[in-house]
Amino acid sequence: MPATENQPSFLGRISIRRNQIIAMDGNHEQELEDLELFQRHIEFKAALIMGRDPSQISKPPLDRLLSDYMERAVKALDICNAVTGGVDSIRECQKLAEIVVSALEQKPIGDGQVKRAKKALSALMSASAIDDKENNHPRYAERTWSFGRRGNNSGGNHKDRTNHGSFRSLSMVVAKNWSAAKQIQAMSSNLAVPRGGESTGLVQPVYIMSNVMVFVMWALVAAIPCQERSGLLTHFQIPKQFGWAHAIIGMQEKIGEEWKKKEKKGSAGLLEEVQRMEKLGQSLIEFADGFQFPAEDEKLEEAAAQVAELAEICQRMEEGLLPLQQQIREVFHRIVRSRREVLDLLDHGKVSQPII
């Protein structure tokens, strides 16, 4: 395995293999430090407001800033759900990859198993190479076609069912016209840097919290397939003068670069495992296309190594994806809780408004 491929992706680092980085060489210390700093900020709890005079927060400019923050929080919740669906679709890819592994692991490899692998591979590749936009198409249209094709005697189109099933989980979770890219755009668009006079008091912490939230959601969207990501921001303004900004800017630049590469390749996401899976899938398709019995030993060995790597990725996905999904869910619940806390505070801060 080439060393470069061993670079953990951003999300892999925080969610799946956080412990493994520690075991790696010392080059990662800085990143690890950034990570710690970052994780400390992830705490969404509105601790910043606790113990303060509630009437403060219902006055300008804080009232508006907080209501913007709440809007962002709601959008973040939808992103969490969309990304959860994205993890499901990665799991579907994992299941296809497992079929590839179990077909190509057999020794010696014959045409039948190569065909079996090829079928799973083409489903896998069409699932992951799909442009996010296509998820807006209802699957039923394809299914109806598929259903009628034998009965209607429409001819020998024997394309496999699984070829159409691209990322079916995505459509299950979010509204039809929902767009992850637009949500991120909306979350970051009104994120104004506090002016000189506002740099004290509560304006600053609200600004920081909002930045962290936008950043985390943006990173999740970049890492995991979810509905409509085309045109996703690659950069948003974070003023360098803030002490906390360094860690975020550093990560943002790296992720932004990766994302640009991704957009060119049309890959499924920045999650390292997915990228490797796509790459391996591509080479194994080439192997399968060129397969002729008896295969050359050299090619067989090469394929065997790739299959072993794919098996390892599947194993990691098996261990990591569900816990990742649960972590995203935990973030979801934290946002809900902190939003509730802020709302309660706003209620208390208000002069009691008559309802009638």
Add this chain to the structure above:
Amino acid sequence: MVMPGCQSMTSTYEGEQHVIAAAQHILKVLGENKSLTDDFRRVLTELDSHLSAMTIITESKRRGFAEVEEQLKCAERKVRRWDSNPSLIWDSGPTEASEYIQAVNEIHTVMETLGGLSMNDHGRPKELAFRAQCVQQIAMSRLEEELYHILVQHKQSFELKNISFPSRVDFVYDESFVSVEDEIINDTSQRDNSGRESNEYTVDLIDPLLIPDIKSIASVMFASGYDREFCEAFIGNRKDALDEHLSNLEIQKLSIDDVLKLEWDALSCEIKKWVWAVKIIIRVYLASEKRFCNQILGDFGSHDSYCFVEISRASIFYLLNFGEAIAMGPYKPEKLFRFLDMYEVLADLHLDMEGLFSEVANAFVMSEFHDLLRRLGDSASATFLNFRNAIALDSSMHPFPRGEIHHLTRYVMNYIKTLTAYCDTLNVLLKDQDVDDPNPVFETDNGQDICTSAFSPMGCHLRSITSALESNLIRRSKLYKDGSLEHIFLMNNIHYMVQKVKGSELRLFFGDEWIRKHNGKLQQHATSYERATWSFVVSLLRDDGRTSLKERCRRFSNAFDDVYKIQTRWCIPDLHLREDLQISTSQKVIPAYRAFLGINSRNGSDKYIKYTSDDMEKMLLDLFAGSSMSLRNSRSNSHKW
């Protein structure tokens, strides 16, 4: 000769034959050597007989092998025959289907037999094994497709005649109160509890006649090592079916952002659809899905529960997320009923969920379910408590026209009357909420039911709500400039409250003591009213020794006219209450007036007397009718007191 890891002692039969022939040749050459010991010669003889035996075995294998080859050819023909055939095997009749399954089984047998031979050289068995593998792959792809078509074509829709769902009146807590008219509310306490008793709601999602077919496909695919393919095709198809069923239940995918932006009417409608869908999906659909998975995959280890969870998870999470979105929204009073509907349906489905997702691996789903249940319960009790606060804080700068029943009173009483339908749930939710009960119920009440309900958390909270309402009404009554109207207003409103309590389930929660106490309050206000209005008027008749009879008559008539003019515009909508007050007023005023007339009849007072006592009695019956008898054209002034 023996390869490590090989299952067989021998290589392919051709190879074996060469080796055996060579060995026999060597033995022959060796045997020609005269200088061998007897022992060695014996060993050679034994070896020779071994080799002969092996030749026989290989020969028989060869014959067997030919059979195997024939078997494969035959199966392959059957499989390939369908290759170019556009119709479905399972549509072409049971014979075709079972022949196909048999052919696939034969291929599997061939592969097992060939698997017994070494695959490490390039002989015929290996070639055959590869060929079998190819045919198997074709057959498996085909079976996957057939499976897919069977699942789609034999999907069964179901109707649920047995579960009807309660439809309740919507409350909108707005300033116009138009939506809370009494007549709409009257029958809302009808609750539907059907569905709570029965547990068996499973239906056939797929035509049960097809189950053996699907099972036979599962069997051969599992036996051939294509279990993953089977499960993925099965899951994908069933997931689609569930998604389709959700959209049949009119569940549309909404983001949380969308949900929070919905207008109340649309939101309430979505919630009702959700409550219905959750019940159908969890109690009926998923229970049936689980049974179906078990029917098909029950014989194959844990695959059935794996498939079931994969099929249902995304939809369950979608439904839970909608609940989360609702629980997040503001705690407006009208939402309480929907919160309670949602809470009750989930609480009711708790055991069903336990049954569906009991495996340890699904603890995640169950904990999300419990979290949502708790959050909805919290939202409901928060809304309930907010409601009381809202009543306590509600205020106005203007007195309510004509002293009538305030909209707030109607709203609150109808609201809490509807709440009695949710009393079991509310008792659970309000158990730990402190309440300041202004009218605690003591042991004086009779009857077991009355005691239990009145002592329940719900009873305490309801009394606390009406007490907040009373304080509010007292505050409002102070806005009237005329102290008498203050009492009319309070009488009207308290009377309304008492009637609502007496005429509904609320009676159980308030207790007879509360009713007695409030009837007493009514009496007090009646007395206070009479004192405030009539004591002065009647006092004008009294001879104080300084005022002339003429003057007393004039002052009295003027005062009476004023009262008449003003108080005929006031309104007591309840006829019974109005009459009671008129009679009690007559009893105070008329005897005094008659006495006055009697004393002064001899003084020639007739020319000063404006009304006879009969006139006056009749005029008193015009009071509180809500429309002025003499001032009909000046009603525009009626707001100014």
